[in-house]
Amino acid sequence: xxxxxxxxxxxxxxxxxxxxxxxxxxxxxxxxxxxxxxxxxxxxxxxxxxxxxxxxxxxxxxxxxxxxxxxxxxxxxxxxxxxxxxxxxxxxxxxxxxx
Amino acid sequence: xxxxxxxxxxxxxxxxxxxxxxxxxxxxxxxxxxxxxxxxxxxxxxxxxxxxxxxxxxxxxxxxxxxxxxxxxxxxxxxxxxxxxxxxxxxxxxxxxxxxxxxxxxxxxxxxxxxxxxxxxxxxxxxxxxxxxxxxxxxxxxxxxxxxxxxxxxxxxxxxxxxxxxxxxxxxxxxxxxxxxxxxxxxxxxxxxxxxxxxxxxxxxxxxxxxxxxxxxxxxxxxxxxxxxxxxxxxxxxxxxxxxxxxxxxxxxxxxxxxxxxxxxxxxxxxxxxxxxxxxxxxxxxxxxxxxxxxxxxxxxxxxxxxxxxxxxxxxxxxxxxxxxxxxxxxxxxxxxxxxxxxxxxxxxxxxxxxxxxxxxxxxxxxxxxxxxxxxxxxxxxxxxxxxxxxxxxxxxxxxxxxxxxxxxxxxxxxxxxxxx
Numbered sequence: 001x002x003x004x005x006x007x008x009x010x011x012x013x014x015x016x017x018x019x020x021x022x023x024x025x026x027x028x029x030x031x032x033x034x035x036x037x038x039x040x041x042x043x044x045x046x047x048x049x050x051x052x053x054x055x056x057x058x059x060x061x062x063x064x065x066x067x068x069x070x071x072x073x074x075x076x077x078x079x080x081x082x083x084x085x086x087x088x089x090x091x092x093x094x095x096x097x098x099x
Numbered sequence: 100x101x102x103x104x105x106x107x108x109x110x111x112x113x114x115x116x117x118x119x120x121x122x123x124x125x126x127x128x129x130x131x132x133x134x135x136x137x138x139x140x141x142x143x144x145x146x147x148x149x150x151x152x153x154x155x156x157x158x159x160x161x162x163x164x165x166x167x168x169x170x171x172x173x174x175x176x177x178x179x180x181x182x183x184x185x186x187x188x189x190x191x192x193x194x195x196x197x198x199x200x201x202x203x204x205x206x207x208x209x210x211x212x213x214x215x216x217x218x219x220x221x222x223x224x225x226x227x228x229x230x231x232x233x234x235x236x237x238x239x240x241x242x243x244x245x246x247x248x249x250x251x252x253x254x255x256x257x258x259x260x261x262x263x264x265x266x267x268x269x270x271x272x273x274x275x276x277x278x279x280x281x282x283x284x285x286x287x288x289x290x291x292x293x294x295x296x297x298x299x300x301x302x303x304x305x306x307x308x309x310x311x312x313x314x315x316x317x318x319x320x321x322x323x324x325x326x327x328x329x330x331x332x333x334x335x336x337x338x339x340x341x342x343x344x345x346x347x348x349x350x351x352x353x354x355x356x357x358x359x360x361x362x363x364x365x366x367x368x369x370x371x372x373x374x375x376x377x378x379x380x381x382x383x384x385x386x387x388x389x390x391x392x393x394x395x396x397x398x399x400x401x402x403x404x405x406x407x408x409x410x411x412x413x414x415x416x417x418x419x420x421x422x423x424x425x426x427x428x429x430x431x432x433x434x435x436x437x438x439x440x441x442x443x444x445x446x447x448x449x450x451x452x453x454x455x456x457x458x459x460x461x462x463x464x465x466x467x468x469x470x471x472x473x474x475x476x477x478x479x480x481x482x483x484x485x486x487x488x489x490x491x492x493x494x495x496x497x498x499x500x501x502x503x504x505x506x507x508x509x510x511x512x513x514x515x516x517x518x519x520x
Contacts, residue, residue, distance in 0.1 A: 023149070024453040030145070030436045031458040034429055037513040039520075046509040072502060073474055077458050080476020080492030085456065 025092035028085060032093075040097065051097035057090035127155045128446040131214055131224040133204045133382060135160030135188060137428035138415030139230035140518040141435030147195045149443040157222060158191065159214065161203040165519070166259030169428045169461075170511050172292060174262045175269060176299035177307075178467055181259050186519050194520070204231075207386040209408045226442050228403075229388065229396075230414040230435065231380025232257060233288050233426075239376045241351035241360075251354050252371045256288065268370045269300060270307075278304070278313040279359055279368035281349045283376040286395075288416045288426050290324040291473065293317075293374055295463040298332065301341040302466045312340055314368065316347040316361060324425075325463065325473055325495050332465045332499055349373065379417035388413055395419035400479060400486050401454065402441030403434055412438050421486040424477060425461060432514060433457040454479035457486065462507035470503035471496035 032049060040050045049057060063069035064078035065086075081089070132143045135158050143158040165186040173179040191197040203217040207227065214222045235254060237243045243252065253268065255261040269278060278300055282293040297315045304311040322329050322343070333341050351360040358367045378384065378394035388396040388405050396413040398405055400421060403412040415431030424430060437455040444452040457477040464470045475493035477486040496503060 027149075027436070027440045027453055028456060030440075031433060031456060033517050034432055034458075034514045035460060035510050037516050039516060042512065042516070044509045044512060045505040046513060072496065072500075072506065073460065073472060076474045076492060076494045077460075077476060078492075080458065080478070080489040081456070 025088040029089045029092045032089060038096075049093035052093055054087075054090040054094035057093060058086055061086045061090070127153060128225045129155045129157070129223070130226045130228060130442060130446075131222055132156065132158045132228040132230065133214065134230035134232060134380070134415075135162070135165060135191075135199075136230060136232055136415065136431065137514070137518065138431035138435040138438075139228065140165065140188075140191065141432045142228050142230065142414060142439045143197045144191055144195050144518065145436050145439035146442060147197055149439055150447060152196060153447055154443065155198070156196075157198045157200060157224075158188075159200050159202060159204045159216065159222075160188065161201060161217075163201055164188070166262075167428070167511070167515065168257065168289060168292070170507075171255070171259065171262045172296045172299050173464065174259075175255065175266045175296060176303040176467070177266060177270065178299070181263050184259060184262075186515050188519065190520050204382055207382060207411070209386060209411060212410065224410075225446065226410050226412065228412045228414060228435075228438060228442075229380075229383050229386075229405075229417065230431070231382050231417055233377040233416045234379065234381045234384065236376045236378060240349055240373065242353055243375075245354040248352075248354050251357065252352060252373050254374055255372065256374050256377075265370070265372060269303065272304075272308055272311055272369055274308055274310045276308065276311045276369040277367075278311070278370040278372060279366060280313065280315045281347075281359060281371075281373045281375075282315065282317040282319065283374055284318040284348070285323050286420060286426055287374065287377050289428070289461075290425050291461055291463040294322055294325070294329050295465070296372075297341055297343075298329070298337070298463075298465040299467075301333070301337040305337065305340050312342065314366060315341065315343045316349065316359065316366065317343065317345050318348040320346050324461075325471060328471055328495060328499060329465070332469070336466065349375075377416075379413070383413060383417050386411070388417075391419040400484070401437075401452065402445070403438040412442070414438055421477070423475065423488040424486055425459060425473075425475075427459060427461050429459050429461060429510075429514065430457065432517065433459070454481070455486070460510065462503065462510055464504070464507065465499045468501050468504065469499035470507045471499040472503060472506075 035046050036049045040048045061078045064074045132139045143156050146156045167184040171184050174181050192199050206215040253261050253265045255265040300313050347361040379389045379396050390397045390407050396417050397419045405411045405413050414434040416426045441452045460474045462472045473495045476489045480487045
């Protein structure tokens with residue numbers, strides 16, 4: 001099951017390398033940037049998502065949405081996004097600054 | 100002189116307007132943005148970013164610096180200096196290539212696609228983005244035509260200088276003095292801000308002016324947002340300092356006597372903080388964009404185009420909001436981003452734009468040490484042609500907490516960076 005979802009995830013990741021898809025992912029991710037700064041060097045209690053692995057953003061968001069992971073704010077936000085949207089957002093931020 | 104200015108501005112303007120043949124298609128489209136607040140600054144920056152420089156953007160903003168309303172209640176309580184809320188526009192120009200003109204936009208000539216500035220110069224646009232904030236309706240309150248009205252009554256609802264003046268009045272209050280806050284009927288800019296303000300002033304008075312009190316006169320029938328959280332915190336912390344009076348619409352003010360006249364009672368106070376009724380910014384009203392009760396501007400939520408005029412887009416506090424959509428700076432920023440994305444798509448002939456998704460968070464301080472939030476996520480409904488909040492998502496804090504204080508500061512840092520850097 002885990003392998004299946006990873007395969008699906010990698011497929012989405014590849015698909016998004018096309019520029020049109022990237023534009024939509026950039027637009028969709030805009031809502032996150034108001035709190036999660038793009039400035040990786042900034043010291044903020046709200047972490048920058050730039051360069052984080054897409055797997056960790058995806059699993060964090062899914063855990064927030066399912067209630068598996070607690071938080072002051074993110075459980076309320078994560079519940080508003082579909083899995084596809086979360087995948088696009090996760091891929092976008094991880095693509096910004098690859099290690 | 101006027102002619103020279105006009106020519107200078109038309110360098111950016113439509114070649115077609117100057118009679119050039121349509122075949123000369125290399126000119127970049129020109130978008131003019133009126134107002135450099137949360138909506139306008141984001142729209143200007145993201146138009147440049149999304150278009151990868153293929154759209155020329157001019158931002159018209161009368162002030163040389165931006166002073167944020169969100170976080171400015173901290174200034175009233177002496178917890179932050181106004182410099183903390185102040186941002187510069189220079190990186191929008193230097194980093195993003197936005198042309199900035201620090202002038203007041205006077206008038207829109209929609210039929211000619213021209214914007215008239217305070218010095219009478221004209222700018223031709225392909226698209227106009229109007230993000231003028233709110234116009235305070237002082238004429239709704241009798242007595243505000245008194246020559247000293249502006250010295251005695253302070254709204255501190257759109258100007259940083261006013262926040263400093265109101266802070267000074269509160270700090271000069273005598274030990275047994277009183278502050279009155281008058282809240283207009285919703286919708287008004289920033290639903291939570293009047294209650295945050297009342298809380299922070301109460302906290303200040305409790306600490307520095309024991310015996311002084313704050314009265315909140317609300318035209319609404321109850322606290323309009325996070326009601327239980329505010330009520331509980333006020334009961335626990337400000338019981339003898341903060342007094343809340345719902346269903347009190349201010350009709351007149353006596354400037355000489357410092358008295359407020361409501362529909363059913365009168366009240367006197369040393370400091371009068373009146374937040375008057377409000378509507379869309381003046382330039383939007385004058386241009387006939389306020390199609391909802393002559394107060395707010397109806398737009399297409401896919402691109403923020405006005406229902407009254409093609410090629411004119413309206414953002415932020417000026418719009419007729421969708422259900423459960425707050426008039427917040429955070430929301431205005433999302434309007435700006437959506438509008439920029441849709442305009443790029445339309446002008447640069449790309450694909451159909453993706454329907455927007457918004458995540459809104461408004462943090463409020465209830466004291467120096469405790470903050471809380473209200474959050475919501477909004478999706479576009481094709482069926483109802485509006486933004487709808489997602490059921491099951493969003494919500495408010497369980498209770499105000501010290502943990503949310505650094506989150507609120509981090510939010511401000513991030514959104515100001517998103518606007519200006």
